[in-house]
Amino acid sequence: MRVALLSDMHGNAVAFRAALADLEEHSPDLIVALGDVAQGGPQPRECIELLRDLGCPCVFGNSDEFLLTLDLGAEQAEDVERLMDTAQWSRGQLGEDGLEFLRSFEPTVQAGRVLCCHATPTSNEDVVLPETPPEQVGALEADAVAAGHVHQQWLRRFERTLWFCVGAVGVGRWCEYALVDDESLAIEFRRIPFDVDELIATARAKDFPYFDRWVESWKA
Secondary structure, three states: OEEEEEOOOOOOHHHHHHHHHHHOOOOOOEEEEOOOOOOOOOOHHHHHHHHHHHOOOEEOOHHHHHHHHOOOOOOOOOOHHHHHHHHHHHHHHHHHHHHHHHHOOEOOEEEOOEEEOOOEOOEOOOOOOOOOOHHHHOOOOOOEEEEOOOOOEEEEEEOOEEEEEEOOOOOOOEEEEEEEEOOOOOEEEEEEEOOHHHHHHHHHHOOOOOHHHHHHHHHO
8 A cells, every 4th residue: 555644734735735736646545644734834724624625544743732722832932922823823714613623633543554643653742853862762563653743854763663754745945745655665755846936925915924024934
């Protein structure tokens, strides 16, 4: 079974649609969303609607949880007021039915030999990177772990477990996701362009909070 793994859309439906258009050429048997779907960009509602149309399993990310609780958890935020204002705006865009959809997300999803999570199988906010010491990860029972959260594409082994991060669909100037064969564990990282100008125009038209500060990150 060929599985497509998409993570960290962060309210960027322009990039999300670009990923789905690219996926049409690969015809995966299953799509799994690894969380952080709506918060952070100007199109939270559109991202939720795209996921609903897919009808795919969805993992509960830390920013999905933040939208529901308005609790930053262990995240060390420099600009709490901006994050809170943006979250309140996103909640208004989603409405109660959109928030209820986020509540349906799962801590993990099993896709054949691949255990799909947001950050780790036991946390949606812990950070695992290529340089993370194995003792910080602990013992793993899974053949493979697929994660998002850190907005990078990489893979390594922790003893017998293949661990890979699929990248981020919606936070960089490239749209990233991964394809994996759940039996052979052959992984293909995908990295494709999307129309950043369209995203910026959408944010401006929606009066996205802190637009001037947000748009600088896309022009850098």
